[in-house]
Amino acid sequence: MSPFTGSATGTGEWRHLRLALDAGVATVTLARPEKLNALTFGAYADLRDLIAELAREGSVRALVLGGEGRGFCSGGDVDDIIGATLAMDTRELLDFNRMTGQVVRALRECPFPVVAAVHGAAAGAGAVLALAADFRVADPSARFSFLFTKVGLSGGDMGAAYLLPRVVGLGHATRLLMLGEPVRAPEAERIGLISKLVDEGRAAAEAAALARHLADGPALGLAQTKALLTAELDMPLGASIEMDAATQALLMNSADYAEFHAAFTARRPPHWQGR
Numbered sequence: 001m002s003p004f005t006g007s008a009t010g011t012g013e014w015r016h017l018r019l020a021l022d023a024g025v026a027t028v029t030l031a032r033p034e035k036l037n038a039l040t041f042g043a044y045a046d047l048r049d050l051i052a053e054l055a056r057e058g059s060v061r062a063l064v065l066g067g068e069g070r071g072f073c074s075g076g077d078v079d080d081i082i083g084a085t086l087a088m089d090t091r092e093l094l095d096f097n098r099m100t101g102q103v104v105r106a107l108r109e110c111p112f113p114v115v116a117a118v119h120g121a122a123a124g125a126g127a128v129l130a131l132a133a134d135f136r137v138a139d140p141s142a143r144f145s146f147l148f149t150k151v152g153l154s155g156g157d158m159g160a161a162y163l164l165p166r167v168v169g170l171g172h173a174t175r176l177l178m179l180g181e182p183v184r185a186p187e188a189e190r191i192g193l194i195s196k197l198v199d200e201g202r203a204a205a206e207a208a209a210l211a212r213h214l215a216d217g218p219a220l221g222l223a224q225t226k227a228l229l230t231a232e233l234d235m236p237l238g239a240s241i242e243m244d245a246a247t248q249a250l251l252m253n254s255a256d257y258a259e260f261h262a263a264f265t266a267r268r269p270p271h272w273q274g275r
Helices: 041-057 078-085 090-109 125-132 160-168 170-179 185-190 203-215 219-234 237-251 255-266
Strands: 018-022 025-030 062-067 114-118 121-123 135-138 143-145
Touching: 025 041, 025 203, 041 078, 041 090, 062 125, 062 203, 090 125, 090 219, 114 125, 114 203, 121 125, 125 143, 125 160, 135 185, 135 203, 143 185, 160 170, 219 237, 219 255
Parallel strands: 025 062, 062 114, 114 135, 121 143
Antiparallel strands: 018 025
16 A cells, blocks of 8 residues: 555544554454444445555554454444445445455555454454454454355355455365354364464453564564565465565665664664664
């Protein structure tokens, strides 16, 4: 995402989610606990725009995405979204579906790691938001459900058919996307859908600790690692090796690379600058 901006100023207030900033860590909380944090049109748009703003602003080095109350996110609001889409024409439906996909692209393409803190339900679009994160920290109450076929739609929504096989393999992805059955935390950990399984009630705290660790690390190196993981998914080996070589050559000119050598020589921890 480009850091350059035009005339528009930053958003002063986000109506559909809660944002907290703390020394390079952004915590984004879906805050409709009475609806299990079901997503509305406004929530999708706020997520899309917020991640883009944080990427351009440049001070955020890690992001935690979580949900308030009993669960992470129950997906699109049945009344506010599914009911409304029945009255939309094809152009409006295409605009809406492109917007939901833009949220996933923003999560995958932002230049900082994203940690999803998952407890309770991560269903439908909520499961895809967690899937699009770089890390999924979950407690035993977590259950992931890709429900799209349950409402008569394709399981390949918001990039799920692209991302899920690359996380859990084609066989598991086929089962999860076609059947839409819930996957509880122990199985999700076994098949690789959960990055770290933590004690009951500890998902938010452990996700925050991981985000802090990442934010205090070498930001340029982490950003480029994320970019390469996404870009090289569909590349042949030769192109991937060339991209790796060009990236390393650029980073070898960075202040962080020189700082590592200075710290190693002085036998002290490095002071990463992200430059």
